[in-house]
Amino acid sequence: MTQRHDSTAEPPPGPDDPPAVPLEFAAFCELHRPRYLSYARVWLPDPDRAALVVQQAFAEIAVHWRALLGSSNPTAHAWQILRGTVGEHTRQTGLPTGRSGAQDRPGHAADDDLAILHYVVGLAAPEIADVIGTDTASVAGRLRRTMLHEASGW
Missing domain, CATH: 1.10.10 (Arc Repressor Mutant, subunit A)
Structure with a gap:
């Protein structure tokens, strides 16, 4: 009996590997990241801080992803999470929010x-x-x- 080995197959995830990101969440992030980042850079002039804030917003969205998908408007709820995260960081840093x-x-x-x-x-x-x-x-x-x-x- 001959054993066949497929060199293109990936090994199964190990116990320390992070769980796979759902495909629809990865697509959502890919679609919205550039626009979310552009918005965050308006309020947070430091590009690294703006990128960190967007990443934190996506982490929060990921936590609620299944619930968001079950909502009537997942994109609107995700936008509110981003706005809230950006607003929180502008208040923490003392930057003007322009929303007085x-x-x-x-x-x-x-x-x-x-x-x-x-x-x-x-x-x-x-x-x-x-x-x-x-x-x-x-x-x-x-x-x-x-x-x-x-x-x-x-």
Whole structure:
């Protein structure tokens, strides 16, 4: 009897190997990492710190991944985790958040984020919708409204 050995096969994972990342989570990270990183760099000028914050956000998303997949809008929930992680780090470092008047108008901070993603990061409305988990028409309308409300302050 001849034993066949397939040299392309990978050895089974050992007891100390980290568990495999679900394929859909890896794809999600690959898709969103560049945009999340661009957003984080607006608030955290140190590129290494911004990358660390995005990595922490993805770690938090990974913890909740199964629950997020079961939600009505996983992308929107993941975006909120990123926003929260970035906001926490800006407060910890004492950096200005640019959101001092966010309480004055409902959704103000979220609308500011849309403006940042559009005017600073350079994303078009469909790309922003993909990143934050909403529809393009909503993003376009909110961008117009933000531009009208903030024209004198931006």
